[in-house]
Amino acid sequence: MFVFITGLVIFFGLHVFSAIRSRAPGQDLRVRMGEGPYMGVYSLVALAGFVLIVYGYGLTRGAGLLYTPPIWTQHINLLLMLPALILLVASQLPTGRIKKVTKHPMLVAVKLWAIGHLLANGELNSVLLFGSFLAYAVFDRIMVKRRGDVGAASAGALSTVSDIASVAVGVALYLAIYLWLHPILFGVQVIS
DSSP states (O other), X not given: OHHHHHHHHHHHHHHHHHXXXXXXXXXXXXXXXXXXXXXXXXXXXXXXXXXXXXXXXXXXXXXXXXXXXOTHHHHHHHHHHHHHHHHXXXXXXXXXXXXXXXXXXXXXXXXXXXXXXXXXXXXXXXXXXXXXXXXXXXXXXXXXXXTTOOOSOOSSOOOHHHHHHXXXXXXXXXXXXXXIXXXXXXXXXXXX
């Protein structure tokens, strides 16, 4: 459990720091270090935390069951994953209607993913993992709102191509994960 918790602390500690760091002129660490060096260090620390999470999660399989979710919650999870994947893709593309309406589509996607997986998994390690992601996504949404970050508000034309691509790629990812990738990547079938 130590490796897993250490990974969570490193990964989310870094992200919390990023959410609360000063952005005032002369005090912004990102500006003082320079974009490249800041992002390089940030990426290395985040990757180290992520690797510890993945490795530690595997070590904690069988650590105990906190609750036994009803079988129907797996179906709710399946329903939530489709918009989550569409929103995840939309977050990486130029602003379309999907991105504009949701403002911060990646945070919405993480919330849907985490809630769905908390409904479908009652193991201690799963609750810690998905609960941590949910708590962080809620915290970060509060922080971006405090900073006045309006997200993907676009004064220009919205990209219909981005919306179509978000849906098409999101659906393709959903099907790939559902049909093949989930057992390969995560060691369990989508529906047990």
